[in-house]
Amino acid sequence: MNKIAPSILAADFGQLKNELKDVEAAGADYIHFDVMDGAFVPNISFGLPVLQSIAPSISIPIDVHLMIDAPERYIDAYATAGADIITIHQEATNHLHSALQQIKNAGCKAGVAINPATPVHTLDAIIQDIDLLLIMTINPGFGGQSLIRETVKKIAQANDLATRANRQIEIEVDGGITKETIADCAAAGANVFVAGSAIFQSSDRKKAVEELRLAAGS
Numbered sequence: 001m002n003k004i005a006p007s008i009l010a011a012d013f014g015q016l017k018n019e020l021k022d023v024e025a026a027g028a029d030y031i032h033f034d035v036m037d038g039a040f041v042p043n044i045s046f047g048l049p050v051l052q053s054i055a056p057s058i059s060i061p062i063d064v065h066l067m068i069d070a071p072e073r074y075i076d077a078y079a080t081a082g083a084d085i086i087t088i089h090q091e092a093t094n095h096l097h098s099a100l101q102q103i104k105n106a107g108c109k110a111g112v113a114i115n116p117a118t119p120v121h122t123l124d125a126i127i128q129d130i131d132l133l134l135i136m137t138i139n140p141g142f143g144g145q146s147l148i149r150e151t152v153k154k155i156a157q158a159n160d161l162a163t164r165a166n167r168q169i170e171i172e173v174d175g176g177i178t179k180e181t182i183a184d185c186a187a188a189g190a191n192v193f194v195a196g197s198a199i200f201q202s203s204d205r206k207k208a209v210e211e212l213r214l215a216a217g218s
């Protein structure tokens with residue numbers, strides 16, 4: 001079953017709670033919460049205080065994407081603030097294995113994201129510890145970019161890695177996901193689709209979610 005995860009990076013922050021209600025009512029499966037630190041990525045977004053204030057009013061799982069250096073410093077705080085899934089970047093920590101245990105010990109599902117230039121095989125030794133593998137289909141830092149075509153083959157490689165390891169994990173894609181690009185990602189084996197602009201720039205969010213779901217094939 002495919003999941004649609006609206007990225008609130010593209011929402012109107014002046015009325016964030018309404019925006020969240022709107023996408024929940026539109027049938028979103030996760031809320032994708034993009035945290036940027038201005039160091040791991042060249043942009044700063046929002047962090048813990050925002051998560052703390054919105055989490056009580058969200059009834060679907062909150063998928064926190066930490067685009068920050070040394071994410072192990074903040075894992076426990078994001079779990080306490082209401083994260084259900086915490087995804088950290090392979091490139092952002094020297095201690096991926098222990099950081100993933102920290103996420104699980106905090107009661108969350110553990111995700112690993114890889115940037116476009118990072119090969120899937122860098123996760124060979126850690127696949128047993130991963131609940132979700134996020135293939136970045138853009139360079140992280142900004143919404144509204146175009147999907148980098150070369151990243152689509154990495155989705156199939158991620159799927160192969162999980163199958164060989166006998167792991168039922170979620171394969172998520174993030175960046176440039178639209179009704180035009182989603183089908184190729186679904187065909188390659190992704191099942192969680194992050195979409196910022198494609199949902200929040202549409203005045204009819206229900207229609208936007210439905211169109212994505214339809215184009216993905218379920």
Ligand code: DX5
Pocket residue numbers: 007009010032034065138139140141142143144145174175176177194195196197198
């Ligand atoms: C970018 C973020 C994405 C972003 C996607 O670094 O991780 O989640 O919001 O935005 P769109 O869907 O507009 O490419």
Ligand code: ZN
Pocket residue numbers: 007032033034065174194
């Ligand atoms: Zn993201």
